[in-house]
Amino acid sequence: MLRRLGKGGDLELISRAYHMVFAHVMGVQGLFFVITGQISLPHIIFGIVLTYLSAIGIAAGAHRLWSHRSYKAKLRLRIMLMIMQTLAGQGSLFYWARDHRLHHKYSETDADPHNISRGIFFTHIGWTMVKEHPQVTEKEKTIDFLDLHKDPVVAFQHKYFRIFDLILYHAMPILIPYYLWLPSLYMCVSVNYLRFVISYNTSSLGNSVAHTWTRKPYQKDIGPADVTWLSLLIVGEGWHNFHHVFPWDYRSTDVGLYVCNLATAFIDLMAKIGWAYDLKTVPDHVIRRRAARTGDGSHPHATLSAEEEGEKEKTQDDDDTNEKDINTNIKTDFNENQMAIDKLDVGDIEPAPWGWGDKDIPREDAQETVVSHGKSE
Numbered sequence: 001m002l003r004r005l006g007k008g009g010d011l012e013l014i015s016r017a018y019h020m021v022f023a024h025v026m027g028v029q030g031l032f033f034v035i036t037g038q039i040s041l042p043h044i045i046f047g048i049v050l051t052y053l054s055a056i057g058i059a060a061g062a063h064r065l066w067s068h069r070s071y072k073a074k075l076r077l078r079i080m081l082m083i084m085q086t087l088a089g090q091g092s093l094f095y096w097a098r099d100h101r102l103h104h105k106y107s108e109t110d111a112d113p114h115n116i117s118r119g120i121f122f123t124h125i126g127w128t129m130v131k132e133h134p135q136v137t138e139k140e141k142t143i144d145f146l147d148l149h150k151d152p153v154v155a156f157q158h159k160y161f162r163i164f165d166l167i168l169y170h171a172m173p174i175l176i177p178y179y180l181w182l183p184s185l186y187m188c189v190s191v192n193y194l195r196f197v198i199s200y201n202t203s204s205l206g207n208s209v210a211h212t213w214t215r216k217p218y219q220k221d222i223g224p225a226d227v228t229w230l231s232l233l234i235v236g237e238g239w240h241n242f243h244h245v246f247p248w249d250y251r252s253t254d255v256g257l258y259v260c261n262l263a264t265a266f267i268d269l270m271a272k273i274g275w276a277y278d279l280k281t282v283p284d285h286v287i288r289r290r291a292a293r294t295g296d297g298s299h300p301h302a303t304l305s306a307e308e309e310g311e312k313e314k315t316q317d318d319d320d321t322n323e324k325d326i327n328t329n330i331k332t333d334f335n336e337n338q339m340a341i342d343k344l345d346v347g348d349i350e351p352a353p354w355g356w357g358d359k360d361i362p363r364e365d366a367q368e369t370v371v372s373h374g375k376s377e
């Protein structure tokens with residue numbers, strides 16, 4: 001998931017397309033050097049470590065922290081995640097989170113930057129090389145990005161992104177192996193592009209494959225689907241049906257397999273040492289209730305027990321009386337200008353929630369969301 005084109009016009013379009021083609025050609029050469037034994041083992045391990053660090057930077061940082069606000073992070077963790085995300089070569093955090101919020105809010109419509117209804121090639125890679133649909137620019141105004149503007153880590157990286165990109169995506173991954181293990185500079189450049197090609201294509205599978213698969217345990221009438229094997233490749237981001245229904249859940253799934261969900265394991269570890277806090281989790285009974293009501297029947301617990309049925313009715317009965325409390329709960333995490341922005345959100349596209357603090361989260365889901373690991377805990 002790179003970013004869509006900015007205001008740079010045709011020149012930017014050409015340079016972005018050139019970079020994408022050039023990176024893939026060089027990456028294939030890098031793969032050739034690796035499989036023909038021309039790259040030393042420490043160099044390969046170095047590349048794998050950087051690939052995983054950048055994957056965590058994307059999944060736990062750009063995605064679950066900044067795009068969805070599914071947890072909060074202390075400054076030291078935000079700086080660490082920003083550095084890890086820059087390693088991926090997928091643009092600034094601000095652009096990444098902006099495009100991703102749009103993707104959730106108006107998924108699979110003209111306002112979705114990588115709209116799957118324009119074809120799998122467009123969704124996987126093409127959207128980074130063509131001008132955006134006018135609806136994308138239009139609907140961007142309906143989403144609040146104040147939290148991103150106000151985060152000094154996001155703002156600083158965005159302002160000096162070219163320098164960050166030059167050092168962390170280009171120079172460091174090329175020059176360290178060049179001086180330590182003495183391959184040719186050309187080989188170092190090729191292997192670095194191989195890292196980009198792997199990182200880009202695996203994370204883009206979340207845009208393409210996860211929007212074409214068919215297993216939809218939580219909501220059957222939306223495009224995103226659960227693809228368990230994909231989670232192994234992209235550190236826990238494959239349960240896309242769950243994720244689009246509950247984007248504010250920091251785990252991105254209710255399946256507790258750490259081996260498939262390294263991003264969740266990382267966030268849990270950070271919470272244990274106090275660097276991550278206010279982790280949002282949707283309780284099991286809420287997930288099952290939703291799966292029973294709107295899923296395709298493939299969720300193993302997609303049935304409502306008599307107790308849960310009673311709970312559901314009680315929740316509906318309590319809706320009006322609890323409305324004030326619910327609003328207080330959610331609004332504490334809203335940005336100040338959310339109400340003004342909400343007024344712009346009118347039109348023909350049905351919006352979905354982009355994350356915690358969004359008005360489109362169903363009221364009962366927001367009310368029952370558990371916020372754990374408070375800052376003082």
Ligand SMILES: [Zn+2]
Binds near residue numbers: 063067068104243
């Ligand atoms: Zn997401």
Ligand SMILES: [Zn+2]
Binds near residue numbers: 103107244
């Ligand atoms: Zn999606």
